Amino acid sequence: MENKVLVAYATWYGSTIEVAQEIAKVLTSRGEVVDTLCAKEVSDISAYKLVVLGSSVHMGRCNAEMLKFAKRHKVALNQKKTAFFVTCLAMKDDTEENRKIAKSYLNPLRELVKPGKEAFFAGKVDYSKMNFIEVFVMKNIIKAAEGDYRNWDAIREWAQQVG
Secondary structure (H helix, E strand, O other), X not given: OOOEEEEXXXXXXXXXXXXXXXXXXXXXXXXXXXEEEEHXXXXXXXXXXXXXXXXXXXXXXXXXXXXXXXXHOHHHHOOOEEEEEEEXXXXXXOOHHHHHXXXXXXXXXXXXXXXXXXXXXXXXXXXXXXXXXXXXXXXHHXXXXXXXXXXXXXXXXXXXXXX
């Protein structure tokens, strides 16, 4: 267990998977042994010294699979080093107000587990992965332009600090 790290993610459209993979890549370059897994596929976390949880945010909420993961592993998670990150459109523009909004998305997870570190990253809007209604809402109500808003340098920098 000396160097084993789990990066568990929950995503709607795949952007969070890519962020989780980049975090794992940075941790691996530091000599860590990293498993990057979808949260719903993880049954046991006893082998890990550090657990990084990453969730996409959709309609103002963390992915339900991440909350289920945290509930299922609550006792073990509270005995380990943990770090949380979210990918959300709120962080497209990194302002104090948007950071406050993004931080609130983690409240349901924080009620279960107290993380050592947290991060809030912008996500990606890819209309090709959404259904008609979601595209309509994104374009006409949220007014979100399609694009990749992730700051890879910030993601890598945070990954260097984790653990």
